[in-house]
Amino acid sequence: MTVEERIEAFAKLGEFLSQFQPDGIVNNQQVALNDTFFEPFNLQIRRxxxxxxxxxxxxxxxxxxxxxKILNKSNLTNWTSSYSLDHIEPKMIGVVMAGNIPLVGFHDFLSVLISGHKIKVKQSSADNKFLPLIAKYLEYVAPDFKGKIHFTDEKLENIDAVIATGSNNTARYFDYYFGKFPNIIRRNRNSAAILTGKESEDELISLGEDIFRYFGLGCRSVSKLFVPEGYDFDPLFSALYRYKDVLNYDKYVNNYDYNKAVYLMSNFKLLENGFLMLKEDKSYSSPIATVFYEYYSNDSELEQKLSDDKEMIQCLVGNSEKSGMVAFGQTQKPELSDYADGVDTLSFLEGL
Known part of the structure; x- marks a missing residue:
């Protein structure tokens, strides 16, 4: 397959996925293979x-x-145009995926296949229903993908390179078993927001999307706030009240109640509004229903702190014009070139 043919296949997948929107699911009969795949996808979403x-x-x-939205010819062409992917010698790439949010491993899946390699996927049991359906759709839309996509529940073997995502603990396991292969091994990272106290209400409302989307389980979810000394949390809590519907989900409420009880028994000082707790803590990885915060005295002190902790941070949110900052409300909307941990996956695959 040429790069253009691979782009065409993923663009058709984008058209198919576009039928499934948070504000409504619409069966568009003009979309390729809808008669075969629309209902299986719809059923899997409901379940x-x-x-x-x-x-x-x-x-x-x-x-x-x-x-x-992102899988269209223009985006895919612009993304891949910086790489030489026309004459890749196909290798088998083992990919170990996390399962913390829906389709969390899709970017690696896309990167391997768009580059011209073959893929052997070891999915997390927490997110193993959608990607096989997507793979089957691609094989129907572009039969040349057949034989290039493999799933396994066993140990990854007969591979040439590895992309593996997991916790700090599993990363040590990955280092041990996959260290002999060219690899990208990802560890725990979290995202943080820098507040100045001058944010508008709309910006703070948008920050709520960064905090609550996927219940805060993504590495791009904001789990830490940096606030200036003397910061007034009332406007923040007022803005975040719009997300009170998280109380409709038992798993979230159970975590909120449990973590609150642990904090209170430990005599930790908390700020809370009935569905979110703010705890002063220098760590980045906060429990569900909790966001840590840390005070800063001045910009230079904060910049040094962020520089020292850069290996722990996935992305930084704020209204600063500094390079690399993500706008409020945009953490869960990465572009194709926004690589996890800042490691260029396509460049890695191109160089194998």
Whole structure:
């Protein structure tokens, strides 16, 4: 397959996924292979929460909608044009995926196949329903993908390179087993927001999307706030009240109640509004229903802190014009070139 043919296949997948939107699912009969695949996808979306209670219909549709929007010929062509992918010698790339949010491993899946390699996927049991359906759709839309996409529940073997995502603990396991292969091994990272106290109400409302989308389970979810000394949290809590519907989800409420009880028994000082707790803590990885915060005295002190902790941070949110900052409300809307951990996946695959 040529790069153009691979782009065409994923653009058709984008058209298909675009039918599934948070504000409604519409069966567009003009979309390729709808008669075969629309209902199986629709059924799996309805049943997603049965397999993983965090995969609510809204969160799953948000993930589908985002990929549906970004997978088009223009985006895919612009993304791949910086690489030489026309004459790749296909290798088998093992990909170990996380399962914290819906389709969290799709970017690696896309990168491997768009580059011309073959893929052997080891999925997380928490998110193993959608990608096989997507793979089957691609094989129907572009039969040349047949034989290039493999799924396994066993140890990854007969591979030439590895992309693996997991916790700090599993990363040590990955280092041990996959260290002999060319690899990208990802560890725990979290995202943080820098507040100045001058944010508008709309910006703080948008920050709520960065905090609550996917219940805060993504590495791009904001789990830490940096605030100036003397910061007034009242406007923030007022803006975040719009997200009180998280109380409709038992798994979230159970985590909120449990973590609150642990904090109170430990005599930790908390700020809370009935569905979100703010705790002063220098760590980045906060429990569900909790966001850590840390005070800063001046910009230079904060910049040094962020520089020292850069290996722990996935993305930084704020209204600063500094390079690399993500606008409020945009953390879960990465572009194709926004690589996890800042490691260029396509460049890695191109160089194999």
């Amino acid at each position: 997603a929460a049965e397999y993983n209670g965090w995969f609510t219909k809204d969160n799953v549709l948000t993930a589908f909608s985002r990929w549906g």
